[in-house]
Amino acid sequence: MTRLGALVVWLWAGSVTAQGVSSEAERLDERMTAAARALRAGDYAAALEAFREARAISDRPVLLFNIGMCYRELDDWPAAVDAFDEYLAAGRETEPAERLAEAARQRSEMAEQLGELDVEVAVEGAELAVDGRVVGATPAARSVRLRAGTHRVTARRAGYAEARVEVAIAAGVRTTVELGLVPLEVPQDDPLEVWFWGLVCTTGAFGLATAGLGTAMVLLRDDYLLGDRRDAALYERTLDVALAADVALGLTLGAAVATGLLAWFAWAPPGEGAAPEAEPALVVVPGGLVLTW
16 A cells, blocks of 8 residues: 555544544545545545545545645646645644644645746636636636646637637746637628528519419409300409509519529629638747747
């Protein structure tokens, strides 16, 4: 078993004794047993999860110490430093001096290898991620601790194009980077296309009217020529319907011609000579060189 495993198992034994046999203690016992089992297997991720669940049950500061140790073993030094900071603040009055000193030493060793990053984005509510891991949203409440080296920072929000940047972090240096979110263009309907489809509907309506009036005219004509009625009123009515059918036919043909012309303009080959896209911008900030794209 590793030194970390022995330490945590020893802490777990003291925790169970102190808690008694209450329901809360039983649940805490289960989580600490799971943590000890994971540590024996060298599974620090599972141990970390068990300690975090135990922390939700009990507010004992020692759990923060265990969480910090697991983060260190998982090579997540920024999270380990945060955990040790919480432990030192929560346990300064109650925790053993030796354990507090160990936490302070561990924290100091890791903090010396970390830098800080401030991300400035003009748009509020944008999600911030570093190396694919979400670290917060804008406006950021605090700086992001990162190990020295190159990291990829991303800002994204619905309705905006994603912004990315690579930034070099130096140990002990606070670096600031600005990311600009550009609103996505909202597709706008082509006025010619709108008119085209309007004329298509109009042509169809006129066509139906022409068909209806033509049918009515034929029926009236047959009634006048083949039926028993040959009065002047029926004749005049037949002529009126015939005139209306001719007008509707003319409107249909006119709308069809207009539709064809608009179709030509609406779907004409697009023009050439579009403006080239903006070149990548090179931004230099204190503590590192930043390339945005």
